[in-house]
Amino acid sequence: MDIQQLIQLKLRGESNRSCSDILAIHRNTVNYYVRQLKASGLQFSELLELSDVELMELFPTRNTTDANRYKELSAYFPYFKKQMLLPGCTREALWREYLQKHPEGYGYTQFNEHLNNWLSKAKISGKLNHKAGEKVFVDYCGKKLQIVDKASGELRDVEVFVGILPCSGYTFVEASYSQKREDFISSMNNCLQYFGGSPKAIVTDNLKSAVSKASKYEAVLNKSLKALALHYNCVINPTRTYSPQDKALVEGAVKLVYQRIYYPLRNMIFFSLEDLNVQLKTELEKYNDYLMKTYQASRKKLFLDQEQVYLQDLPSEPYRIRHYKRARVQKMGYVYLSDNKNYYSVPYRYIGKMVELQYNSQVVEIYYQGERISAHKRSQKAGYYSTIKEHLSSSHQFYSEWSPQYFQKLSADIGPGTSNYIGKLIEQQDYPELGYKQALGIIALKKAFSRSRIETACNMALSHDRYSYRTVKRILENNMDKALQTQLQETSIPIHINIRGPKAYC
Numbered sequence: 001m002d003i004q005q006l007i008q009l010k011l012r013g014e015s016n017r018s019c020s021d022i023l024a025i026h027r028n029t030v031n032y033y034v035r036q037l038k039a040s041g042l043q044f045s046e047l048l049e050l051s052d053v054e055l056m057e058l059f060p061t062r063n064t065t066d067a068n069r070y071k072e073l074s075a076y077f078p079y080f081k082k083q084m085l086l087p088g089c090t091r092e093a094l095w096r097e098y099l100q101k102h103p104e105g106y107g108y109t110q111f112n113e114h115l116n117n118w119l120s121k122a123k124i125s126g127k128l129n130h131k132a133g134e135k136v137f138v139d140y141c142g143k144k145l146q147i148v149d150k151a152s153g154e155l156r157d158v159e160v161f162v163g164i165l166p167c168s169g170y171t172f173v174e175a176s177y178s179q180k181r182e183d184f185i186s187s188m189n190n191c192l193q194y195f196g197g198s199p200k201a202i203v204t205d206n207l208k209s210a211v212s213k214a215s216k217y218e219a220v221l222n223k224s225l226k227a228l229a230l231h232y233n234c235v236i237n238p239t240r241t242y243s244p245q246d247k248a249l250v251e252g253a254v255k256l257v258y259q260r261i262y263y264p265l266r267n268m269i270f271f272s273l274e275d276l277n278v279q280l281k282t283e284l285e286k287y288n289d290y291l292m293k294t295y296q297a298s299r300k301k302l303f304l305d306q307e308q309v310y311l312q313d314l315p316s317e318p319y320r321i322r323h324y325k326r327a328r329v330q331k332m333g334y335v336y337l338s339d340n341k342n343y344y345s346v347p348y349r350y351i352g353k354m355v356e357l358q359y360n361s362q363v364v365e366i367y368y369q370g371e372r373i374s375a376h377k378r379s380q381k382a383g384y385y386s387t388i389k390e391h392l393s394s395s396h397q398f399y400s401e402w403s404p405q406y407f408q409k410l411s412a413d414i415g416p417g418t419s420n421y422i423g424k425l426i427e428q429q430d431y432p433e434l435g436y437k438q439a440l441g442i443i444a445l446k447k448a449f450s451r452s453r454i455e456t457a458c459n460m461a462l463s464h465d466r467y468s469y470r471t472v473k474r475i476l477e478n479n480m481d482k483a484l485q486t487q488l489q490e491t492s493i494p495i496h497i498n499i500r501g502p503k504a505y506c
Helices: 002-011 016-023 027-039 052-056 067-074 077-083 091-101 108-120 181-195 223-231 244-265 273-289 299-310 404-410 416-427 433-447 451-461 469-477 480-490
Strands: 135-140 145-148 155-164 171-176 201-204 211-213 323-328 334-337 342-345 354-359 363-368 371-377
Touching: 002 016, 002 027, 002 223, 016 027, 067 108, 077 108, 091 108, 135 181, 135 244, 145 273, 155 181, 155 244, 155 273, 171 181, 171 244, 171 273, 181 223, 223 323, 244 273, 273 299, 323 334, 334 354, 342 371, 404 416, 404 433, 416 433, 416 451, 433 451, 433 469, 451 469, 451 480, 469 480
Parallel strands: 135 201
Antiparallel strands: 135 155, 145 155, 155 171, 323 354, 334 342, 354 363, 363 371
16 A cells, blocks of 8 residues: 555655655655666556556565664663763774674664664754645544434534644534544545545544554554545555644644634534534534634635645545455355354365455455455345355365265264255255355264264254254254153153254253
8 A cells, every 4th residue: 555655646746755754654665666666667657557466576575674673772872872971982882882782783884873863863843834735634622512312312422523724724524423433434535525635645643543553653554544545545644642743733723613613502402413514514614714814814715725726636436434354264165254244255266365355335355465356245144155156166176075965975874864954954055065064063963962862853953944053953952852752752742842042942
């Protein structure tokens, strides 16, 4: 995703240094990426059409900095700084002292480079001048608004999302039920639609819905937010932790929202989120049209005159959120999606491989090493097997020994009732392979139960309208077969058996 965003920036004509600032990647790394991309002989527009796998092939493996070794060295920096103030102290003497404690540490050149970088750091603060169309700052208000449940009269707190273009101060405000990822991305979509374009960067606070792991220097973004950035041809740049100056502008905007939008709503009652957002939009228009004496212009006028033209065009459709999960392809050629507890087929050659599921409310796509290998319509039915016939080829060598006859033969030593039951179990499946796993389970019950009991349980289960491994196992675990045998010995009165409910009984 970082490389795709770099390609997008280069297509816009950004310099390597500018790309480094926007992406928060060291300029030497950006220079290396650009050299490798140019060496491919393809235009940037052509590179953008390549798949993730094809892009990865353009870059040879590179070793990353040994973080542990640097951590050991950096712990001595304050001590080195004090020592260098003493007469007669040299850097070489400090380096040799460091090597005595860490024989496998850095060489003298790297030692000096890291020390110089640390010594040259300085905290600098001052007024930030924002370029038109470069960024949008987003955050949530600390104070919540409320809606009233008509039925119960209960008050419900709602979150208030704020987005601001720093050059013009043009602002967007919207209420949502939570700060969760779905609500955050919905508000982000609506914010960019309100502005009528997307900036080069979205600057967020370290929200859980946006950042998987906060950091002062390199936050780890969740994949849904990175995908949103790719969709809108921009990048995500979270503010640094413990650096309030990074988000001073949006926090100032939040205070103004309290004064100009919250206060007029103080005596109003809202019975739905939709009604609240309608009134927020009315107050927001007044806020953006308010004449600022300093600039002798409103935020809206500054936006239309200075900033709107620099925003990028929006895609034809808003971004649809995607969720990401890792899963291993099961022996039967399916992956399990825990959200709805259902299964999706993949080509048999990926059996045993770790894959990534990317899904939303409509579709489930399955990727292996960046390449899409399967796509299904999302099912909301628990326990459902979504199958593409080509994925489960019965002629493949993996299933060469598996057939209904094979499993009936395996179960013959248990008894004819078991063999008959397994045959019917496999026959009821749309694809025989789906029944093979359950057939193996019934045969494996020999490890815990006697053959005569399994035979009795299978004969009992034959009267059920649906055949399954779980039915036979439930009969055995609840000793229903034993109860039947006892009753048959003592009386000829018919016995009614319930094997469906959560507590089986007879």
